Amino acid sequence: MSPEQPVWSGPQRVVLTSSGDPLRLRSGAELAHVEVAYETFGELAPERDNVVVVCHALTGDAHIAGEGGWWANLVGPGLAVDTDRWFVVCANLLGGCRGTTGPSSIDPATGRVHGLDFPLFEVADQVSVHRRLLDHLGIGRLHALVGGSLGGMQVLEWLLAEPERTDHAVLVATPARLTTENIAFSAVAREAIMSDPDFHDGRYAEHGVTPRRGLKVARMMAHITYVSAESLASKFGHRRVPAGPDGAPGTATLGVDFEVESYLQHQGESFLDRFDALSYLYLSRALDHFDPLGDPATPSRLARLAAHGTRVSLTSFDTDWRFSTAQSEPIVTALRAAGVEVDAVELRSPWGHDSFLLEPPGYHARVRAALDGVPAVNIR
Amino acid sequence: MSPEQPVWSGPQRVVLTSSGDPLRLRSGAELAHVEVAYETFGELAPERDNVVVVCHALTGDAHIAGEGGWWANLVGPGLAVDTDRWFVVCANLLGGCRGTTGPSSIDPATGRVHGLDFPLFEVADQVSVHRRLLDHLGIGRLHALVGGSLGGMQVLEWLLAEPERTDHAVLVATPARLTTENIAFSAVAREAIMSDPDFHDGRYAEHGVTPRRGLKVARMMAHITYVSAESLASKFGHRRVPAGPDGAPGTATLGVDFEVESYLQHQGESFLDRFDALSYLYLSRALDHFDPLGDPATPSRLARLAAHGTRVSLTSFDTDWRFSTAQSEPIVTALRAAGVEVDAVELRSPWGHDSFLLEPPGYHARVRAALDGVPAVNIR
Numbered sequence: 001m002s003p004e005q006p007v008w009s010g011p012q013r014v015v016l017t018s019s020g021d022p023l024r025l026r027s028g029a030e031l032a033h034v035e036v037a038y039e040t041f042g043e044l045a046p047e048r049d050n051v052v053v054v055c056h057a058l059t060g061d062a063h064i065a066g067e068g069g070w071w072a073n074l075v076g077p078g079l080a081v082d083t084d085r086w087f088v089v090c091a092n093l094l095g096g097c098r099g100t101t102g103p104s105s106i107d108p109a110t111g112r113v114h115g116l117d118f119p120l121f122e123v124a125d126q127v128s129v130h131r132r133l134l135d136h137l138g139i140g141r142l143h144a145l146v147g148g149s150l151g152g153m154q155v156l157e158w159l160l161a162e163p164e165r166t167d168h169a170v171l172v173a174t175p176a177r178l179t180t181e182n183i184a185f186s187a188v189a190r191e192a193i194m195s196d197p198d199f200h201d202g203r204y205a206e207h208g209v210t211p212r213r214g215l216k217v218a219r220m221m222a223h224i225t226y227v228s229a230e231s232l233a234s235k236f237g238h239r240r241v242p243a244g245p246d247g248a249p250g251t252a253t254l255g256v257d258f259e260v261e262s263y264l265q266h267q268g269e270s271f272l273d274r275f276d277a278l279s280y281l282y283l284s285r286a287l288d289h290f291d292p293l294g295d296p297a298t299p300s301r302l303a304r305l306a307a308h309g310t311r312v313s314l315t316s317f318d319t320d321w322r323f324s325t326a327q328s329e330p331i332v333t334a335l336r337a338a339g340v341e342v343d344a345v346e347l348r349s350p351w352g353h354d355s356f357l358l359e360p361p362g363y364h365a366r367v368r369a370a371l372d373g374v375p376a377v378n379i380r
Numbered sequence: 381m382s383p384e385q386p387v388w389s390g391p392q393r394v395v396l397t398s399s400g401d402p403l404r405l406r407s408g409a410e411l412a413h414v415e416v417a418y419e420t421f422g423e424l425a426p427e428r429d430n431v432v433v434v435c436h437a438l439t440g441d442a443h444i445a446g447e448g449g450w451w452a453n454l455v456g457p458g459l460a461v462d463t464d465r466w467f468v469v470c471a472n473l474l475g476g477c478r479g480t481t482g483p484s485s486i487d488p489a490t491g492r493v494h495g496l497d498f499p500l501f502e503v504a505d506q507v508s509v510h511r512r513l514l515d516h517l518g519i520g521r522l523h524a525l526v527g528g529s530l531g532g533m534q535v536l537e538w539l540l541a542e543p544e545r546t547d548h549a550v551l552v553a554t555p556a557r558l559t560t561e562n563i564a565f566s567a568v569a570r571e572a573i574m575s576d577p578d579f580h581d582g583r584y585a586e587h588g589v590t591p592r593r594g595l596k597v598a599r600m601m602a603h604i605t606y607v608s609a610e611s612l613a614s615k616f617g618h619r620r621v622p623a624g625p626d627g628a629p630g631t632a633t634l635g636v637d638f639e640v641e642s643y644l645q646h647q648g649e650s651f652l653d654r655f656d657a658l659s660y661l662y663l664s665r666a667l668d669h670f671d672p673l674g675d676p677a678t679p680s681r682l683a684r685l686a687a688h689g690t691r692v693s694l695t696s697f698d699t700d701w702r703f704s705t706a707q708s709e710p711i712v713t714a715l716r717a718a719g720v721e722v723d724a725v726e727l728r729s730p731w732g733h734d735s736f737l738l739e740p741p742g743y744h745a746r747v748r749a750a751l752d753g754v755p756a757v758n759i760r
Contacts, residue, residue, distance in 0.1 A: 027632070065582070071396040120632040180612040180640050181604060187641040188600045190634060191648070195593040197577055213575040214597075220533045221601055224561060229701075238671070252407070252500040254661050261561050262568040268571070269712060273574050281634055287631050321609075 003262040004081035005066050006076050009040040010076055013099060016132045023094075023129065029119035033108050036133050037099020038091035040268055041065045041075060042083035044139075052086040052371065055154035056145030057356075059275055061098035062090045068150035073359055074179050080368040081146060091133050093150075094126040096282050099274035099347070104276045115202035118282065123150070123290045127157040141165055144371050146171035147321060148356035150283070153184045156331065159312075160292055163304035169312045169368045170225035172363075173356040176334075182322065185225055186284045189218035193277045202278055215277045217365050228319035228352030236260040236339065293334050302338030313370035314344040314361060317355040343376060382743065385446050386456050386463035389420040393479060396512045410501035410668075413488045416513050417479020417563030418471035421445045422463035423453060424519075430454035431519050432466040432751065437736075438663055439655055441468045441478035453739055460748040461526060470512050473530075474506045475663050484585065484656045495582035498662065501528070503670045507537040519546055524751050528552035528665070528736035529703060533670050536711065539639070539692075540672055543684035549692045550750045552743075553700055553736040555707035556714075557671040563704065565605055568663045569598035573657045582658055594647035595657045603647045608699035608732030616640040661674035673714050682718030693750035694724040695743060697735040723756060 013033050015022055022030040039062040044050065054064055054075065065083060071130040075081040075088055093099035094276045095118075103118035134142070145166050147155040150172025159169055178186070193199060196214030200207050224232075244249060256262050293300055312335055316325040325346040332344045349360030356363075362376075369376035395415050402410040422724035424431065434444055434455065442463075445455040446465060455461040455468055457563060467619055472480035483498035503590040514522070524547050527535040531552025538679030539549055558566070573579060580587050606613075619639045635640050672678055692715055696705040705726040714722045729740030736743075742756075 009452070010720055116634065120634070122632075137446060177618070179609055180616050180618065180638075181609040183618075183638050184604050184612060184640050185601075187636075187638075187644055188597060188604070191645075192572060192597045194634070196596065197593075213577075217568060217575065217594075217597060220571060221565075224564050229559055229561040232564060236560050238557070238560065238563075252502075252665060254496065254500070254574070254665060256567075257665075257668070258560075258562050258563050264564055264567055265571075285632060285634055285637075332583075352428045365651070 002285075004077060006041040008066055008353065010041060010101070011037060011062070013037045014133065014136060016136060018109065018130065021286065022125065023125075025119055025125045026122050027119060030316060031101065033100045034094065034129060034163070035099070035105075035199045036101070036129060038062050038089060039064070039131060041088040041090075042086050044087040047333050048139060048144065050085060051079060051142050052088045052146060053134065053142055053158070054088055054090040054153035055158075056090060057147070057149040057151045057324075060286070061096070062092045064088070064090045071357070073153070073357075073366065074364060080364040081367075081371065084144065086371065087138070089134070089137070090136055091130050094129045094277055095121055097279040100129070102110065102276070103278035105201070113203070113205050115278065118278070120282065123153050123237075124157045124161065124292070126286065127154050127161055130154070131161065142166035142167070142303050144170060145172040146367065146371075147174070147354065148202065149174065150287060151309060153287070154240050156379065157158075157293055159299060159305055159310065160295075160301045163310070164303050164308045166310055166373075168370055169310060170367055171312065171314045171331070172367075173328075173353055174314065174331065175323040176293050176330035177327075178288055179327060183220065186288050186308060189222055189284060192217040192221075192282055193281060199277065201313070204374065209270070211277045212272050215272060215275070215280060219271040219275075220264045220268040223264060225322045226353045227323065228320060228350060231351050232260060233260070234258050235351065236263060238358070243346050255274045293330055298334070299338060302334060302340060305335075306339035309379050311370070311373065312340055312342045313366060313376070314342060315366055316344075316346045316361065317349040317352070318346055319350055320353045320355060322353040343370070345376070384457060386421040386468075386756055387423055388446050391417060391419060391442070391479065393417045394516060395512065396509065396516060400578040403512075404503075405499055405500060405505045405551045409483065411499065413466060414474065414481045414509060415479070416471050416509055418442050418469060421468040421470075422466050423620060424467040428469050428519060429521065429523065429639050431514075432461060432468045432526060433514065434461070434470040434471060435510075435525065435531035435538075435544055436732060437472065437527070437529040437531045438667070439651070440531070441476070442472045444468070444470045451737070453737075454744060454747065460744040461751065466523065467518070468749065469514070469517070472501070473663065474509045475659055475666065477659040480509070482656070483582070483658035483662050484726060491581070493585050496656070498658070500662065501666060503666050504537045504541065504672070505532050506666065506760055507534050507541055510534070511538070512543065522547070522551060524548035524752075526747065527551040527554070529733065530556065531668060531703055533667070538569070539685055540675075540678060540681045541691065543681050543690070544688045546690055548750055548753060549690060550693065551563075551694045551708070551711070551748055552747075553696055553703045553708075554711065555703040555731055556673050556695065556710035557707070558668055559707060560641065563668050565601065566628050566668055567600055569664060569698045570661055572597040572601075573661060579657065582659070582741060586741050590652070592652050594662060595652060595655070597624075598660060599651040599655075600648040601646045603660060605702045606733045609700065611734075612640060614730065616643060617635045671709055677716070682720060685715075686719035690720065691750070692720055692722045692754065693746060693756070694722060695746055696724075696726045697732070697740065698726055699730055700733045700735060701732040712749055723750070725756070
């Protein structure tokens with residue numbers, strides 16, 4: 001292993017339920033069998049006091065660091081989430097398609113894919129699964145929780161579920177809830193998937209197909225919302241693709257004329273190889289209904305968080321129009337009203353929501369400082 | 381006819397081509413047979429000096445005023461475009477599906493629908509058809525051209541094609557060209573339509589179907605870009621729809637949970653009854669390639685416009701993120717550089733791009749003043 005590679009558990013999997021101990025969801029529905037896929041990076045200290053849980057976003061997975069890790073610029077030896085110091089745990093989400101039980105998993109009770117019989121769940125339920133995983137690993141108190149986008153939403157649910165379990169929390173590009181516009185885009189994505197004739201009411205696996213057309217359209221559209229108009233303009237402008245065999249350069253077609261179209265085609269196509277349509281439906285719906293500040297129990301939970309002394313770092317990006325600073329402000333307000341120590345900053349970044357996966361100036365330094373429990377030197 | 385109804389021609393249709401006189405497109409392609417559907421409102425003055433041409437937007441049609449008219453709040457007796465004074469002409473667009481020749485029209489040469497054999501065209505070609513129509517009607521000089529969105533883009537092409545033909549021009553929510561993000565959304569819409577199995581390479585009519593799923597998704601997505609995040613939030617917020625027979629109120633489903641989803645469903649479904657998928661492809665592509673300021677011939681055309689003394693009114697709306705003020709600014713700059721008299725204002729309006737169809741304060745007064753040739757009293 002090269003020196004830059006973190007100590008790594010490799011892919012791990014554990015069943016968290018047993019007969020008589022199902023996962024009970026907030027809706028009241030139960031899942032009798034829940035497996036969780038997870039990975040760890042770094043080494044657990046003998047005192048078990050160096051645990052950092054990273055929560056992944058909508059289409060991420062547990063493989064955050066090392067080769068092919070989707071957050072390998074942030075998590076690794078010597079990086080902001082330094083795997084030479086911290087024992088980092090990341091688990092796949094309930095409802096996802098990367099190893100943890102989801103709607104496309106086989107239901108052991110029937111031997112068939114769950115499909116649309118899989119119960120709807122909330123972000124709090126996804127966190128509940130991961131809390132069980134940490135219990136299973138014998139890890140109580142956490143040094144920190146870190147997440148961006150849906151990952152940050154999980155961090156918030158963690159804090160509310162167990163206000164005394166964590167000392168530091170890092171939320172990036174995290175909304176208190178979705179906007180009406182967010183929900184509208186989400187609805188169009190689901191429409192594209194569910195109206196694809198190959199969706200077969202969610203039983204597509206039994207038909208040997210996947211709703212590729214709908215999932216591709218959903219991803220292409222969603223991708224536009226992950227970036228900024230500015231970044232699309234500076235990256236692609238109005239540049240044309242080289243003409244194909246049937247056209248002179250610059251000839252208009254109904255195919256791919258502009259580089260940005262070629263880029264979106266690639267985004268849509270490559271997504272099909274790594275993501276499942278049912279998971280997309282269920283995860284996006286959990287996002288739509290996320291609204292922890294609307295829960296009457298939240299203020300008392302936040303008061304416990306303040307009493308525990310948990311410090312919260314919140315970062316947003318000025319060009320992020322999917323989960324904007326305005327959407328995260330209610331979190332800051334609620335935390336401060338409860339007396340929680342919050343360091344909230346909007347950073348400049350040209351890359352829209354995707355900024356949380358990139359390295360706009362000041363961002364990684366803020367994450368590092370938050371884990372160290374020291375004030376960040378904020379730049380703008 | 382009630383007193384509020386304008387004098388109306390009823391639907392009219394004329395063939396503008398003849399053998400030996402096809403429509404030659406900018407690409408070099410020719411259309412041997414082009415019919416145009418149009419309507420007129422008001423009465424042509426004996427001096428033929430009261431003609432106002434209204435150019436319609438992407439999914440509009442010639443029926444602008446009177447009962448069911450899509451711009452009936454602006455055009456009619458006593459309104460900003462006063463049909464008691466002006467003889468208003470509006471014609472359906474080349475490539476559209478409301479009477480003027482388009483890709484779903486029957487090609488008289490083959491007896492079949494054109495389909496994807498219909499040549500790609502530019503906005504300038506659409507204007508060329510309408511210029512022929514006006515010639516056919518014996519109308520030379522125009523008092524004014526009025527258009528919003530794609531309608532405004534046509535107005536700009538009219539000015540460039542015949543700089544001496546028009547005395548006043550009213551452009552609303554009109555970009556100099558599309559942004560990269562605009563083109564990206566447009567590409568997703570086309571992907572949705574063309575990947576629908578019922579598209580049948582554009583020969584869906586011959587299969588007795590239409591690509592309803594794709595067209596619905598395209599329209600739902602586009603609709604989000606026509607409104608503002610603010611207007612969606614104030615109109616729908618996070619309100620839920622009443623629960624159906626299979627769920628308690630507030631129960632999450634993968635169907636329609638939020639009012640905004642119900643609204644989008646309605647927008648998508650109702651569009652299917654009035655618009656054609658092939659037209660959507662062709663018209664959206666004409667928008668993508670619109671870039672008249674990039675044409676080397678434009679500065680000399682604008683100089684002629686200035687010499688003629690044409691006055692241009694340009695209005696944009698602050699929440700319009702589809703065709704923003706920034707996108708119309710290059711038009712203002714180019715016109716002023718050429719010495720054209722331009723009155724350009726950004727109005728406040730909560731409704732995004734759709735503002736051009738509504739009545740934000742100051743808007744209709746500006747249109748009326750422009751047609752009167754007097755300075756608008758601008759409010760903000």
